[in-house]
Amino acid sequence: MSRRFLLSCFACDPRAGSEPYVGWHWARRVHAGHARIVLTRRHHRAALAPHAGDGLEFRFFDLPFLAGLDHRHRLMKLYYILWQIAVLPYAAWIVRRERITDIHHVTYNAVDFPGLLWAIPGPRFLWGPAGGGQTPPRALAAFYGAGWRRQVWRARMKAGLRFNPFVRLALARATLVLAANAETEARLAPLARSGRVRRMLETAIDPPAATPRQARDPLRVLWVGRFEPRKAPGLLLGVARALSIARPGDFAFTMIGAGPLLAEIRAAALDIPGLAVRGEIPFAAIGDVYAAADVLAFTSLQDTSGNVVLEALAAGIPVVALDHQGAAEILPPGGGLLVPVGPPEAVIGGFAEALIRLTDAETYAAASRAALANIRAHHTWDSRAARFAGLIDAASPAQPSAKSARAMP
Template sequence: MLKVLLIAYECSPYRGSEWAVGWGRLLEGSRVAQMHVLTSEENFGALKRAQEEGLLPPEVRFYTPEPDARLRAESPAHGAFAYNYSAYHHWHKLAIELARSLHAQEHFDLVHQATVNTFREPGYGYELGIPFLWGPVGGSQNYPMSFLSLLPPKEAAKEAARAIANKYTLYRDSRVRRAARHAAKIYASNSTNQRDYERAWGRKVDLLLETGLREVPEPDHSRFERRLDEKRRGEQTGPLELLWSGELQTRKALPILLRALSKARKQAEFRLTVLGDGPMRELWTAEAERLGLRDIVRFAGRLPFPEAVAAMHHADLFCFTSLRDTSGNVVLEAMAAGAPVLCFGHQGAEDMVDATCGVRLPVISPKRAIEDWRRALIELAENAEKLLAMSWAAPVRAREFLWSRNGDVVNEAYLELGRTNMEKRLKLNQSAYA
């Protein structure tokens, strides 16, 4: 059986986002290999709990480097961006020392750098002298410069600085370029990332979404069928139920939807539920009030995951306004619930949503975006037949992003890249017992 060293700083069955990505990668890899996981101290505890609860395949082994004084003093989980990259880089230095020791004992067939999902920190797995698989990796997508006027000055400066740092890291960071040069295979999380990496690194990069869904049962489409029947009978259909879900952060750009809705409501009925919490909640609630939307917009806060999924099963349209996102798990969850998606046609959303299950709008300017969203909202409110068709197509599209399919792709790479080392290891073992 293959032996794979999976470097997954975040890996837990008890959380979403990066943690769920690491966990999904671990479970899928376990179908074809004995997985050895290097993870953070916090996630080591989560994997230990998962093992005790019988969630972890029995052959999985997991480890965490012993934190030194520097790592304990400076958490990788907090910084100007999503992570403190100085501390996160230091964790990788500790991790590679442990990896070398483990490799001397276990003779891994390949190493996979999986989470955190960012090109800025490739780790040091490529130094082990075995095939190095990197990704899916994201992070190169930037906030559109033409939309900086939507942001408070401090946030606009941060996004501009991030874009400059991204370009420098892609083209000039020697360790990132070394990892890209030594990688046997690289996966990009979205087509924007794929384009950026191929341009910067001058090599082939495959496209594979970093996340996925465990299952997609057929959802209930009756709310759309009722709406179409009422429309055909000339009856009042009631407001179009809109749902928005995510962190209330500037890059998620909820005000675009609020401003479009304030104009669209003059021609059709809507009701919007906003799920999630974050630093912009107070300001965006005030903006909804200022726009006269108090009677049709409800900020519901962060709900437990089952309740958030239930809300998607009651939505007529899922609105994803994000202006910077590698992917967006909420989009997949909405599609799995049979909710059509209205989004911008860029970055991860462009890859996940197609014309069968949603409407993708261009990213040109704030003024144009608000007008495009207004028109799209009105058109969909009036076109019950289109909503029903997209509702049926949404879970079909969502099934293209099942973890099992994603895992098949990576597992094929595991078998292809690790086979030679595995055969050598097995021959050595046989000769040792001869």
């Protein structure tokens, strides 16, 4: 019997980055060749409807008066939970009507709430790649300010994942669970049946058309992200300030993005020579941004992976990042320098030292070549699709329904 997939992609949009980017590429690229119905929000209808065909269908659902909410809205996580509850009867109807054989929860990829489609009896249930099992390092709590207390609470919630009934029931039903990084795998694997949790990064990129690059003088350092504590834009301020004193004129820094800390960072940057802070740019313009840069500084304290890391590597741009979480998954094969996690002063010094190393022409050229090779070998959407196909072929038949799963020891 041929497979028919129902993909739960709350976030799915070819025009956007982050989770909508991930949802779209799993629907279009990773599941290519399968008959699949993508269950997503009406918010994405205009972007997705023209792409229907060749085995790809869409079903759109939103709660009344809430279809216009952007995925970055401050209440979006709450809406995601409400959406999952409200969409369940509709999803069950699709499963019966369309003779769905496999349900795959794709986005959101949060480890603590895998949706509710696992409760639909019959089809196999697949989950992931799930992320979010990571927590920020305590040594860098200063970058969170008063918000660190919330991070402590969130860390305790993640440590108590084994008490989360939604996670336990989803794992009991799942024939395959994909964990996007080592931290998430470590939280899920002990709770699942042996061998059901496999590691796979949730994101990827098209094969790079770029060629290796040469370092320029001054070295142009790019920071792209949301201006919020977990992205640690203040860390880059410290690096830029240190290098403006130690190596004046050797570096030019540009920070791009939006978020609650933008005004604060922009004001602080006025006192740092060679640092420019810009607002948000359209997703379609990101290629021009990378073309103007030499190095990406990825300062994130808590990230499942990092789409910007892959985008930079695919442009032949070396990356300097903390040696943890998503960056530690992506960069070891080459194309970047990893800075050990430690106190703020040590991390700022580590970033500065790594950037100074990349001013050497031979070091930079080797890193640029390695960046392109890393992407081609490990992080294309075609390679994700091939590995996923092998995993689902090897996965066991459908697991018991949610009702019988609850009776399991």
